[in-house]
Amino acid sequence: MTNQMKKAPVPTPLFPYWRGLSGWNFYFLLKFGLLWTGYLNFHALANLVFMAFLLLPIPNIRLHRLRHWIAIPVGFALFWHDTWLPGPQSMLSQGSQVAGFSADYLLDLVSRFINWQMIGAAFVLLVAWLFLSQWLRVTVFVVAIMVWLNVLTITGPVISLWPNAGAGNTTTMTTAGGGAADTVAQAAGTPVVGDIPAQTAPANSQSINNWLTSFYASEAKRQTRFPDALPADSQPFELLVINICSLAWADIEASGLMTHPLWSHFDILFKNFNSGTSYSGPAAIRLLRASCGQQSHKNLYQPAGNQCYLFENLAKLGFSQHLMLDHDGVFGNFLQEIREGGGMQSPLMDQSGLPVALRSFDNSPIYDDAAVLDRWNKSEDRTQNPRSATFFNLLPLHDGNHLPGVSKTADYKLRAQKLFDQLNTFLTDLEKSGRKVMVVIVPEHGAALAGDKMQVSGLRDIPSPSITHVPVGIKFVGMKAPHQGGMIEIDQPSSFLAISELVARSVDGKNFVADSVDWDALTSNLPQSAPVSENANAVVVQYQGKPWVRLGGGDWVPYPQ
Known part of the structure; x- marks a missing residue:
């Protein structure tokens, strides 16, 4: 076998x-x-x-x-x-x-x-x-x-290889002034005193996350102190806050309107102001909560203390509140958001009979802003109280707006030119009226007119520096001793807390009747704010002088230039 x-x-x-x-x-x-x-x-x-x-x-x-x-x-x-x-x-x-x-x-x-x-x-x-x-x-x-x-990329899963986009040598951001006693950064080896937490750790995801945590912790302690009551010799005046959608310095430059006469009206101009977001609802909430430090996007939709609401602080001092829109406030639940998140409970000013200047991207009407401001001028509700605070939100520059009967998006420059002309005329007429008004013009965010490597023109999902770097102008109308010479330019990194502080310093109205105004005292040592901008799924920060972006909770990468 x-x-x-x-x-x-x-x-x-x-x-x-x-x-x-x-x-x-x-x-x-x-x-x-x-x-x-x-x-x-x-x-x-x-x-x-x-x-x-x-x-x-x-x-x-x-x-x-x-x-x-x-x-x-x-x-x-x-x-x-x-x-x-x-x-x-x-x-x-x-x-x-x-x-x-x-x-x-x-x-x-x-x-x-x-x-x-x-x-x-x-x-x-x-x-x-x-x-x-x-x-x-x-x-x-x-x-x-x-x-x-x-x-x-052994040290991290995400990389950036485009030319000149790496972190490179660390560059620090140093600015003087501010009310808090936190360090800003290192300048020639010496700490600079200000409002911005130190940025001394090497630029990487962990250190930027740690810095962002310390930033929000620091901001949570900051607050504008309004007086408990106005002095007996206080002078009544009106506050008009004009909140413009889709206007950033980059948009003004791209549309060739940097030399428009509107800019010559302002007494104070913030050149380095950060809007903190690139969407309308969150931007309006941040402005209405200007009296407290900057919050994260998530916390915007949580209740805040009464001391955080700018208009509530004014109401406690006898200012009547008023709300104007040049649109219906329906899209994106804007009106609901500013009521729930911004504490703005005033009834919306009557819009009946206002001429329609544009149609929005959703075909809803956008009313002529000159007509809206004229109605505010003649409002009996406002004139019943010599102290009033009005929030006015404007939408004519939003992407996709078009002329009635025309489907194509109207040219941004033409819309911006018209709006600037209307605001310029309004301020000129207001100056002639003799009324005492503090006018604050602050955009929500930019229009992303030019776009960049991250986003095409008009897309604002990521709050890039070109979108959140907005112009903020303040004009005191009806002063006995108006500001002379060129406007005061504030170059330090600022945000809404600086606006609230300026309002608080002016709330007694004495600047309107003073024989002379100490403009240095009024504008010095305003709160500084680090350029941190956030939407629901994207955060952009300036770290050691360079922009960094984080998407969806991932790693930080240099913002592509």
Whole structure:
């Protein structure tokens, strides 16, 4: 009986099934090009895992083909994740508002995402890849680049490789003044006293997170101190706060209106003011809560102490409250937000009979601002009390607004020119009236007119510095001794607490009747505020003189310049 030895099966070699990346080479080459030019928030490890999934040898041809079908939606989702485009959470939170956009405006928004130069460059890259792949095994080079990118990111999963975008040498932000006694940063090795927590740790995700935590902790302790009661010799006056949607310094410069006569009216101009957000509702709440330090976006929708509400502080001193809009306040629940989050409970001024100047992006009416201001001038409710505080929110510069009967978005410069002309005329007429009015013009946020590498024109999901850096002007009308000479420019980093402080310093009205006003005392040592801006899913900060951005709670990366 012969023993038959069974041979063990010979394993099939996998070498013949290393098929390379095929068309996925172009996918990764396209990403590398976008990364180099600063258009991606590239997640190196996630892309390496996806590449390994595509390269894993699978002998069964059907499974191999199935893998490619599975990879298509995965690759698309990963590509989206690598861009600066809004994530699913942000899109869902804004979904109800997007549903309210007109069809023409939606088409306009979609067209802005088409960059013909980038499409042309992608076509050239495609032809180059098809040509070179005849002689070169492109997969080897693509894999090598991907491994190299991951080696560069051993300390973190997110990287930025565009030119001059790294943290580089640390640059500190030093400004004098302020009421708190926290350190700002190091200037030539010496701490600077001010309101901004120190930024001495090396720039990385952990240190920026720690600094942001200390910033909000510091802000929670800050508050404007209004008097318990006005002195017997106080003088009544009116406060008019004009809150303009979609106006930043970048928009004014892009539209060529930096020299408009409106700017010559102001006594005080903040040149380095941060709006803290890029959306209307949160911006209005921050302004209405100006009497306390800056809060996180989440805390904006939590109750605040009565001492935080600017108009409530004025009401305690005998100022009547008034609310004006040049729109209906329905879109985005704006009116509801300023009532619930901003404490503005005054009835909305009557809008019946006002002429319609524009139609909004949702086709709702936007009333002529000159007519609205004229109605405020003649309002009997306001004149019943010599002390009044009015909040006026304007919408004519918002993206997508169009002339009645015209579907195309009206030119921003023409709308801004008209608004500036109307405000200029209003201030001129107010000066002639002899009334005592403190006028504060403060935009909500910018229009993102030019756009950047992170966002196309008009998109404001990320509160970039160009969107939140807004002009704030203050004019005292009807003073016995008006300000002479050029306007006072405040260059230190500021935000809403500085406005509240100026109102508190002026609340007794004595500046309106004084033979001379100490403008240095009025404007010196105003509260400083670090440039921190936040939406629901994005935060942008200035750290050691450079902008950094964090999306969806991820890692911090330098804001692409």
